[in-house]
Amino acid sequence: MSNEPSSPSPLPGADEFLRKLGIDSHDSDFTRLRDQVKRAIDLNLDLNAAAPSHWEDPYIEKFVTPNSSVIDLGCGNGQLLALLAKTRHAVVQGVENDEEAVLQCIERGVPVYHDRIVKALHTMNDKAYDFAVLENTLQTLVYPYDVLTEMLRVAKTVIVSFPNFAHWTIRMAFSIGGRMPVTSALPYSWYNTPNIHLCSITDFQDWMSKAKVEMVDAYVYVEGKVVPFQTEGHHHNITAEQALFILRSQE
């Protein structure tokens, strides 16, 4: 939560808030979430420790088959690709637009293409790579739809991770606090954030069905733990701070 002064009007109760989210007292998540929400309301604090950056890496690594080819879009300093080259003997290619990050890739020995992601994708052949990765970058893209569509074209398997904009702390910050959320996962103010295209897990699933994309596997980061994403019996669109989807075109 932001450091702005808290609202003078009394906050609604935690039970009411959860019921408004569709979680009632019969639900298995209810007690745990109520305690968290209560504390959050009382302390006006962001209770969730931020997911460590690159929390997705071991799950991506597990999925990448040996000797395959991987392109990482917005590869930063090349950390994930260096890992995949080492442990999976993958043929790796990074794409990164930040000059300093490009240099760090070169120092690591990670081949990197210095350009905007969408421009780089346009130059590539259909199914040129076994895997295309977009790690915690989707929300920064000017044209996320184009990038996702191009990823499905150039790679057999598409791996995307992003912060879930429907996490309960974000819902609360906006609906109760009345301000753009500033959380550990999204630590910027509205005026200086690089995150310009935020979506929820449900939003992303809507795109998946529209784009006729098959979900191969998915993980979510919930309260400090990575768990398999489940649509039934859980409220991951409320409790998950981050999500990782592994996708394939249906055709």
Add this chain to the structure above:
Amino acid sequence: MASETDNTKCADSPKNAEITHKYDPPESSTSVGWTHACQVTLANEANPFVTENGEILAPLVVEYETYGELAPDRSNVILIAHALSGDAHVAGWDADALQTGRTWRLTRPGWWDDIVGPDKPMDTKKYFFVCANIIGSCYGTTGPESINPATGKPYGLDFPIVTVGDWVKMEAMLLDYLGIETLYAIVGGSLGGQQALEFSLAYPDRVKKCIILASGPKLPAQGLGFNAVARYCIQNDPQFHGGNYYGTGENPQSGLAAARMLAHITYLSGKGMDTKFGRRWQEDIKTRRKSFGIEFAVESYLNHQGSSFVKRFDADSYLYIIRAMDYYDAAASWGDGDLVKACSRFKAQVMIVTFSSDWLYPPEECKPLVTALMRNKIPVTYVKVESSYGHDAFLVEVDKVGRLLRAFLHSQEPDDSAVQPTKEK
């Protein structure tokens, strides 16, 4: 986390506008010190050099320099390919400048002394560097100024047309002579970048890392146009005499100077020229404006570049070298016009560096090479450096280029399989 929006950060501040260069003296711990060039006869009448066009060149004498120490397993060799007006004298101070009459070398070290030396980005403590003067040039390697054995006179325009392909063939012959099978790296800027690319295509098994700076797979039409004007200037100089001006006491100096002045404009950028010169007057001209003399600072700069160049360069050599630059087309040479097909030969790890304001080899003109390599599943490092120094940036942006060279040369591949991917046929 990557931002997809364009990086608008401007690299240049006004204080960088005037580069007051301080040369590394020969006694400096980061200078290679005093240097001596070597010469070797790589081809003779019994065993002539056959050019790409099928012409015979014999003898072929090549001048080259080396720096650093060759590792016992010969695994640390870096070949530097020089650009249009360059030479084999890359770094350090020429100990023989007086004897050879190359007096301009008395006051300045080799052309890439900022980059090559002990502890410099291309570190002579780690690597063994070789640079050869290209065929057709005028710095010790056989060229139009050399004696044609058939006539006993300088070749002039009877010298065979040479190509970038001929230069890398000569470089491979020199490596054979030196007992070097595989290069750790080949590095070149501009025309040197074309050699780095051509070498990696012609001898894919002889090079591990290829670094191409401010260059591309072919010269765009604008560059062909500039070179056409350069030729016109030289060939229409009344002292050109059909290229046979040697020994006449005449020499197409005006034409060559004009060609060089034009070239210098192409090496800068509009913004760079504005920053460096603007519309400033020459200091000493303030009192007598309104003449056709040299009045603006930029005129003085170009005039100086032209007149100093003619003292150190041969007009016929200039014609031969820019023609090779014009003709170079990697797609035509290796892929029947298809760059993707040409690049299927490529095996080296590659770093391609372009500069945002370079209008001789603009970044966009280099992209097809990046794409062609990637379409062959060859991992590519491509960097577009923000700079207002134009084409010259590859020599002037010492800090940025130095960091890139150091990082790429020193980096260890995370895994060998990423070095040479198995290609799908």
